[in-house]
Amino acid sequence: MTIIGIGKNYVNTAEDMPSPKWAPIIFTKPETTLLKDNAPFEIPAVSNEVAYEVELAFRISKTGKNISEADGLEYVDAVAVCIDFTAKDVLKASRENKGPWALAKGFDGATPISEFLPISQFGSEINFALDLNGERVQTGNSSLMVYNLPQIIAHVSQFMTLNPGDIILSGTPAHGVGLVKAGDKLAAKLEDENILEFEVK
Numbered sequence: 112m113t114i115i116g117i118g119k120n121y122v123n124t125a126e127d128m129p130s131p132k133w134a135p136i137i138f139t140k141p142e143t144t145l146l147k148d149n150a151p152f153e154i155p156a157v158s159n160e161v162a163y164e165v166e167l168a169f170r171i172s173k174t175g176k177n178i179s180e181a182d183g184l185e186y187v188d189a190v191a192v193c194i195d196f197t198a199k200d201v202l203k204a205s206r207e208n209k210g211p212w213a214l215a216k217g218f219d220g221a222t223p224i225s226e227f228l229p230i231s232q233f234g235s236e237i238n239f240a241l242d243l244n245g246e247r248v249q250t251g252n253s254s255l256m257v258y259n260l261p262q263i264i265a266h267v268s269q270f271m272t273l274n275p276g277d278i279i280l281s282g283t284p285a286h287g288v289g290l291v292k293a294g295d296k297l298a299a300k301l302e303d304e305n306i307l308e309f310e311v312k
Contacts, residue, residue, distance in 0.1 A: 120282025
């Protein structure tokens with residue numbers, strides 16, 4: 112199973128949408144980053160600066176290669192909400208040497224994720240949000256993606272075959288990212304319903 116992340120994929124308003132669009136930033140995360148069932152998140156010993164990024168996660172339902180944009184949504188059956196944790200200090204050190212994002216986003220437990228819900232339950236625009244210790248810190252709507260889901264699927268499937276169970280993380284809202292500390296409580300929402308809640312250790 113492959114977890115495919117999209118970097119810098121949201122704008123604050125529709126007026127901020129870039130034109131022409133640039134190529135999307137793509138990275139992958141190992142399956143060991145998944146943290147399920149509202150299990151607590153443990154800040155890794157390798158970082159002192161772990162930042163939250165709430166994201167929509169889409170599950171691939173069937174195998175596909177060179178998928179067209181027109182057919183892209185036929186390959187997705189469910190959506191979840193997740194946190195794409197980033198070790199900011201690790202990322203900074205890697206960037207200084209023109210290195211990849213892999214370790215900064217790929218440490219164990221770096222992707223707490225909710226249960227998946229049928230995508231048929233949602234409209235074309237999906238609202239999501241994150242509360243930190245009871246206060247709203249991020250809000251997002253899928254309409255503010257620079258690259259929408261069909262475009263992402265079409266682009267990625269040119270390079271790699273998508274398989275059932277693969278997960279696409281569609282990016283975090285353009286504002287509100289911040290650091291976590293031990294004792295924090297996070298609650299992520301889909302359409303204003305808490306479906307992911309956990310504590311930081």
